[in-house]
Amino acid sequence: RLASWWLCFFFNDTAPTEIYTLSLHDALPISTLSGCLHDPKPCELGKRMGALAVVLTKMGGTSSEVTNFIESYYRDFSEKRRHSFTLNEAACEGPAEAPITLTEFADFECPYCGASWPLFGEVVKAHKGKVRLCFLNFPLKQHDYSRGAAMMALYASEQGKFFATADQLFSKQTELEPKHLLDYATKLGLDRAAVEALLDDGSYDAKVEAERQQGVKAGITGTPSLFINGRLYAFPLDGALIMRSIQDEFDW
Numbered sequence: 001r002l003a004s005w006w007l008c009f010f011f012n013d014t015a016p017t018e019i020y021t022l023s024l025h026d027a028l029p030i031s032t033l034s035g036c037l038h039d040p041k042p043c044e045l046g047k048r049m050g051a052l053a054v055v056l057t058k059m060g061g062t063s064s065e066v067t068n069f070i071e072s073y074y075r076d077f078s079e080k081r082r083h084s085f086t087l088n089e090a091a092c093e094g095p096a097e098a099p100i101t102l103t104e105f106a107d108f109e110c111p112y113c114g115a116s117w118p119l120f121g122e123v124v125k126a127h128k129g130k131v132r133l134c135f136l137n138f139p140l141k142q143h144d145y146s147r148g149a150a151m152m153a154l155y156a157s158e159q160g161k162f163f164a165t166a167d168q169l170f171s172k173q174t175e176l177e178p179k180h181l182l183d184y185a186t187k188l189g190l191d192r193a194a195v196e197a198l199l200d201d202g203s204y205d206a207k208v209e210a211e212r213q214q215g216v217k218a219g220i221t222g223t224p225s226l227f228i229n230g231r232l233y234a235f236p237l238d239g240a241l242i243m244r245s246i247q248d249e250f251d252w
Contacts, residue, residue, distance in 0.1 A: 048248060049074065055241075073234055077252055082230035083218045087134045088211070090157035091166075094124050094132025100249055102133045103227040105215040108150060109143035113224045114170045116237045120226075123242055131246060135166065136211040138223050145176035150211075151204035152181050152195055156188065164188055 049070055056066045075081065085103050089096070104120060106113040124133045137153065139146035149169050156165035168184050169176065178199050185195040198204050215225060218232070226233040226242075228249050235241040 048251070052244070055244075069234070076231050076234070077248075083227060083232075084230060085134075085136065085214050085218075085227070086210075088136070088154070088157055088162075089134075090160065091136075091153075091162045092132055092134040093121070093163060095129050096132070098127075098130055098132040100127070100131045100229055100246060102131060103136060103230070104133065105136050105138035105211075105218075105220055105223060105225040105227075107138055107140045107143055107146045107223040108153070108166075108169045109146040109173055109176060110140065110223045111173060112237070114173050116224050117166070117170045119237065119239055119242070122239065123246070126243070127246070130250075135162070136214060137208050138212050138215045138220065138225070139208065140223060145178075147205065147208060148178060148181060148199050149176045150208045151198055151202070152185070152190075154204050154207050155195060155198055156190060159190060161188055161190065165190070 052070060052073075053066050056069060057063075061069065087101075087103065092101075102120060102123070106117070108114075120133050124131050135153075137150040139150050153162060153165050153169065156162050165184070165188055168188060172180065172184070178196075181199065182192055182196055184190075185192045218225075218227070220232075224237065226237075228245055231249070233242070233245055235245060
């Protein structure tokens with residue numbers, strides 16, 4: 001019933017929009033969803049808010065949950081709520097001049113990161129030079145081998161082989177002990193002795209920690225965490241929802 005009401009709300013000018021309006025003073029030139037829908041020319045995003053509400057209610061959200069989520073989601077488009085990151089350009093896929101940058105904080109042992117890794121690559125390819133993906137390490141304390149894998153990935157990025165290495169590590173998430181990493185180094189054409197040395201002496205640990213601290217500063221506590229032009233992506237890791245949020249960024 002909620003979804004049906006929202007459909008009526010979105011497409012019918014006489015729907016009781018005053019019952020369900022969103023205060024978005026920090027983010028939008030028109031402060032309510034009702035105002036956007038009744039004056040669509042200066043606020044095309046009003047229509048997208050209504051469509052998003054339909055999606056969220058179909059996913060089972062209550063009216064208050066949908067309202068709160070949409071308020072929070074669009075408020076995060078404000079420049080003052082975005083984050084700036086120091087990126088490793090050698091761990092970025094897509095043109096540097098792309099209007100949208102996806103920044104992913106991930107852990108090579110995290111199964112959710114492994115599952116989402118191909119998805120992010122598909123998103124970049126689907127936008128044909130308009131979106132780039134940049135990776136930052138965020139090894140979790142509960143994963144014994146993720147930090148070693150992160151150090152190896154950073155070294156690989158310096159050799160121009162980050163993405164091949166990341167693909168290998170994400171495909172072997174249960175086999176990331178040092179002996180496995182050395183075998184992968186040989187397979188990938190990396191200097192095996194150099195990888196063994198950095199795993200032994202931790203010479204890349206400070207670089208890994210610097211990336212992780214950027215995530216801590218941005219308030220993340222788990223992986224994967226995705227930012228779209230510095231704006232935290234708050235939806236589930238679903239291809240259609242990521243595409244929707246990217247389109248919102250294009251339209252903003």
